[in-house]
Amino acid sequence: MRLLFVEDDVEFSEQLSQILKQHYAVDIATDGETAWKWLQLVNYDAVILDVMLPKLNGVELCQRIRDAGQQVRILLLTGQSTIDDRIIGLDSGADDYLIKPVGFQEVLARLRALLRRPPFIASTRLEWGSLQLDLERHQATFAGKTIVLTLKEYLLLKLFLRHGDWVHKHSVILEQLWDLDCDLPSEEAVRAHVKGLRRKLKAVGAGDLIETVYGVGYRLNPAYLTPTRSTHPTVLVVAEQEPAETMKELLEPCGLSIALSIEPAALLKTLDLTQPNLLVLAADATGLNRFALCQVIRRDRRWNWLPIVLMMATTDPEIINQGFAAGADDFVHDPIIPDELTNRVLNRLERVRQLQKRFQTG
Incomplete structure (x- = not known):
């Protein structure tokens, strides 16, 4: 697989690129305009993109990529940790983001998760009924x-x-x-x-x-909307009662149908009953049980496509990497950060909707 790594910090770029080159073919650009030229010449599998770039910043480049209809996966690296900064990055078309300073193994884990997902499906026509x-x-x-x-x-x-x-x-x-x-x-x-x-x-x-x-x-x-379009995507939240109710209160105003479950042992049965478009799994103290559930879902032919978002209280990169290795697509923080939760969930659902639309139109 071939990656484009866009970073103007020379020392950081050299360190991370050495790690990346052990697993992928990597091209490096130090500014947004050069990166855009590379993107017009090469069909990349993923782009790792710093937000603060000269000539054309990361958010602007991300928007240009999506407006041009390119389907490449995009991982943003940002030193800005405010919620609005993260929302802007996701709104611009990025698939995921990491906040600097970042561990190299976490970058690799996020990349593996991104490359497991269906690519962003772009269209030259947007519709609403x-x-x-x-x-x-x-x-x-x-x-x-x-x-x-x-x-x-x-x-x-x-x-x-x-x-x-x-x-x-x-x-x-x-x-x-x-x-x-x-x-x-x-x-x-x-x-x-x-x-x-x-x-x-x-x-x-x-x-x-x-x-x-x-x-x-x-x-x-x-x-x-036309009758064939579902107006209420379903999110299944598997968590204890208090955080589950909080997530329900935050997500329902976004036009989502929320199904709650406090019985992770009966997860596959609950999936069959609720038919969700996305699953949110709250993690226990060690994360082991939820990771095992991720593996169960990934082995099930009926549900191995389902996007999984883990809610985790830890920021330990090793545990987070275990979650990605088990099959999770993303994670949100516990305690809940409202804007982060809603935007990560909606971002995943948009990817599913675009993929389904592509399949329906052939």
């Missing part, structure tokens, strides 16, 4: 009627459509639509653009397509 956005022609239509948009309205609609099942916070919309090098406007600017977009949607018969989730942000109205 009768609403369509052509990314090549930069044109929006509803039921065949053209919608003339400003640049910000186009970017706003693209953000909503690319993550149609998400609730989009004002702060994240600001980070996505405005240059990070400039002073960001107030949340009132977001409201003004949403109002303008709603006015244009109303003119073509879709006035309530963008819903307000009061106190949170905006989402697309699931009533506009």
Whole structure:
């Protein structure tokens, strides 16, 4: 397998690349523009991408990769540990992220988990029922009627459509639509653009397509979806009662159907009953029981495709690596960080939805 490693810290780049080259063929770039040129020439299996890069930063490069329709897996490395920074990285199209300083073995474990997943399936057309956005022609239509948009309205609609099942916070919309090098406007600017977009949607018969989730942000109205599209992806949470209820309260407002179980011993039976799109497993003190459950699922032909997110109280890289080796796709922290939980779960579900759509359209 071939990787592209993009890092401007020469010492760190040399150290990590030596480890990576023991397992993969590795190309190295020290700035975003050079990396973009490599990506246009070589079909990589994965990209390890530092956020703070010269010429073209990691988030901008990630967005450019996804807008170009490239399916490569992307692992972001960032020194910024705030929740909003992580959300921006995932929203830009990254599959996963690690916070520096990072252990080399953890990077390898995350890579193995990424390469087990189906690739990001990109499309040049985004849809929500009768609403369509052509990314090549930069044109929006509803039921065949053209919608003339400003640049910000186009970017706003693209953000909503690319993550149609998400609730989009004002702060994240600001980070996505405005240059990070400039002073960001107030949340009132977001409201003004949403109002303008709603006015244009109303003119073509879709006035309530963008819903307000009061106190949170905006989402697309699931009533506009075609009947063949599931409006409520199911997440099975296997945990003790208190954290399970907390996760239910956090995830249901995002348009998800949450099934709870406090009986991990009956997991396969519960999977058959609930038919989830994603599984969240809370870890016990040692993590061994949950790791064994991951292995059971990966050996089961009916469920070996299921994305698994582990909730773990430890930050010990060795234990986290054991989780990835057992078959987990991702992990979230215990105690729960609300934005991290919702965005990691929604990010995994989006990958599943894109893959299913690809299979359905042949």
